[in-house]
Amino acid sequence: MPPATRPAAARRKRGEGQWALGYREPLNKNEENKKNDDGLNVRDRIIGIYSKAGFDSIDPADLRGRFRWYGLYTQRKPGIDGGKTGSLPDEELDDRYFMLRVRIDGGQLSAEQTRVIADISTRYARGTADVTDRQNIQYHWIRIEDVPAIWEALESVGLSTMEACGDTPRVIIGCPLAGIAADEVLDATPQIREVHDRYIGSPEFSNLPRKFKSAFSGCTAHCTVHEINDVAFVGVVNDAGEVGYQAFVGGGLSTNPMFAQSLGVFVKPEQAHEVWKGILSIFRDYGYRRLRHRARIKFLVADWGAAKFREVLEKEYLGYALPDGPDPAPPLPRRDHVGIHPQKDGRFYVGFAPRVGRVNGELLGTIADLAERYGSGRIRTTAEQKLVILDVPGENTEALAAALAEHDLQVRPSTFRRQTMACTGIEYCKLAIVETKQRASDLIDELEKRLPDFDQPLTINVNGCPNACARIQVADIGLKGQLVVDEDGTQVEGFQIHLGGQVGASFGKKVRGLKTTSAGLTDYVERVVRRYDAQRQEGETFAQWVQRADDTDLK
Template sequence: MATKVNKVEELKKAKDGFDVLQDLLNYSDAGDYDAIPEDDVAQRFKWFGIYRQKPNTGHFMIRLRIPAGQLVPSQLKVIAQLCDQYARGFGDITTRQTLQFHWLTISDLRGILQALWDIGLSSQFACGDAPRNVVGCPLAGVLKDEIIDSSEHARQISDMFVEAGREFSNLPRKFKPSIGGCKLHCHQPQINCFGFYGATHDGEPGYGLLVGGGLSSTPHFGQPMRAFIKPDQVLDVARAIAIVFRDHGYRDKRTRARLKFLVADKGWQWTRDAIEHVLDKKLIHDDSLVSPPATHHDHMGIGEQKDGSRFVGIPIERGRLTAKNMADAAELAEKYGTGEKRIRLTGKQNMILLDIPAQNVEPLTRELDAAGLTPHAHRLRDMLISCTGSEFCNLAVVETKHRAGRVLRYLEEHTDLDQDIAINFTGCPNACSQYQVADIGLTGIPVVLKDKKGPDGKPLKVDGYKVLLGARLGTDPRFGEVIAKKVEGDKIHLALKNLIDHYLDERADDDESFGMWVDRSQPEYLQSLITTPVEAEDAQPLTA
């Protein structure tokens, strides 16, 4: 009996997503959106990072492929020009350390793709059932105390998958790679399809390996392969994992087609055996390589590189940059940097300028301040992230990007924080903003206000959020638990301020983190801190 497959699998059999490129360019030349076949515009375009933009009436979003967020000023300048020319002057940093921008028309796409190719970038496999952008430590190669420099490995993994073309263009679902070597494990190996993390074995630096992580509506932490990966094995192992997923992953139901379900069903031992079968050799087994210590961190601030230069972190308000922001950052990196003058995008939707001589830090920060890109922002700006939300995304059920900005500015004005707290806004359960691993996770849900009527005379339905607390990564990872099921979106700022205020008042000492305070607080108490200020008669909505 033939194995039943889902509709997208049938579509891929008819024409692989990788094969849509020439058609896409032809559609762009023709400029007729309505003439594009539905299967191409709704699905296959994704293989080149292109999504239809809500409400699906002629505009697109494009997501770039920028391995580990690694850029140079000349590339960012071109991206700024593209945003200014085609995308109404703005773009967003994503949690996978790349950029995406909106409001593109079909006629724009050839010019945009060509401009990206000309500067050594692309959008291939930024979406679709293929290997996505490789995430990594943004300070790989410059941190003084890193376990191993993963910068080249991140680029090599990305290049390998892109150059493989059709070999990995028809995976069961998206496939998210991660590699990093810093001691903070900021690249979040536990929530990616595979995560190489810095480790040592008998004094030799290399990597531990987790496989089968992922979030969305059914989150899983990656399972440890209990193996030490030598640096010269990284590409072969990454390729082997992709082959295991391609050949053994589920293709009947889209909702169970991610690698995390295969690994959860088969277990780590089967998964490691399958990887070794593809490699045709045993890895170095090491039962001590189970879970890397990790924390919410994005390397913000100003620090010293191993070569004596400085890096300067720039927290970006909910990840949204104007074209001018991009151009200014590129210009200042070029003006004050030395050597490669590198730029990095981070997993918390921020930016870091590398290779700044110590004597240039002060004038650079003055100019960044003047450009609205201050490195010296409130601690919440370092960590607050947001997905695209219902403004553009077909899956989102609430608006996030603008509300996240309003909430952030309110909290910056009304709280005085000396610890990092990760607040993640997402518009639907698909977890683009990784709300299940945030200190405070907010996932969009409609809320019905029974005491108010809409234009149709029925109870008014407004944007709202579930509130999750208690998540952590690292040696004892856990996902956040729902503490409040429905909080009105325009009053969520009151709940967040109350949580932060009580944390600051009640923490045991200055070193107790928000997560530690949550751990020792009763869920009922935390729920009351969220709901009481929101339900108060004098609760004022935040709408501007």
């Protein structure tokens, strides 16, 4: 009987590839590759074979699959326009160079580590380095021949690219002010380290249905955007005055965005690693492996609901019940930790804004020098593509701000510099359709000239494709790259526009037919921001205005 004519009951019995229900046979190419060989095993082949024999010696299953377990993706071959994204085979899109992602759990760096990252950028990556919105550093132009030397350099200072990508527990993000913020609920650094040291790189969790993104934070600003992580532990205080965590599961964006759901529990700090392990184990065992586009934990959580998820966690994985716990207080209007602010020890931290996360090897070396000259040498990356220098004496703050400004690193940036984010884009990414980093940087410059007095919080997130690496659905102005038709009928780079998104509250509104060419982007943003500024009521955010504005005001 053809599939279309099968009875509904028979169709419902089709497995989702859940290991816990006995579906252990690979149901797609990705699952077959993982069953054939654990992604972690590719390290030995990179060191022993591929780095010596060169790019042409790489097994395709490693090149476009297992390499990701060590942070390596082939980058886009130059000169291929966005119209060919998705239509050309990988072999034609692939360059012979790689993007390489350095894992920085909690965003915590020393000056020594930053200098090593800087040196690798200069030696091996043509100077490239981007701060990502998951606190990593991302290189381009990496040759396979140089990877072992890069690993040796990183590992000499306690850094790694292991499980920076792939179907693995990726970097654990944390508040850059952990341990020093005057108002933090708790310092999550010990929990991040414990999870990392116990489980990252373990074969027990190196074959997940898809990627798994984690966050641990006691930050009152909620800078780790717990609402859009696969799992997040957020600092709370229970009725007895004890500090611990609330656990959230099932957040994620991409083409099917969902906000994480609270499990309603109270997790003591010493329990956090085993609760994290239990949640990850549920994903490994019950996650949907049959269809890759449904393999994220958010689909499982959406189908089960938080109550069932908690029940399975407690009964099947923890072996004990967790007490009920409160949800955290609302976030602050800006979550990025930019500016000069006091620490709890009387010193100050200084947060500053590169342009859409783009830095380079020379600049990173300068940042390390400044961190030692004016502070203690401690540097942090943020989940907003920003950087922070810690432990600065009060008398050094303005001197540091001036020194940073000499390198176009703004401590008191405009709203547009402060809150514009961009993904990698067509310059290097094989999934992208349009250019993003330079376009976003140009947008910042133009808006600063045209709207010099605008000072309201306003996020502008620029993405090169529908996959939402730059969180377009939760931005005030979210820009999804696509090809559009200009006034002359020519197909050109452009953006679909999402308006009024808020992390944890609502996804951006799509107004029918609202698109812009890349060339017309600045004019559009200026127009809609001016309308908001003219019409907003006292204390009204851009997202609130969007909900009441006429569609004509949004066009």
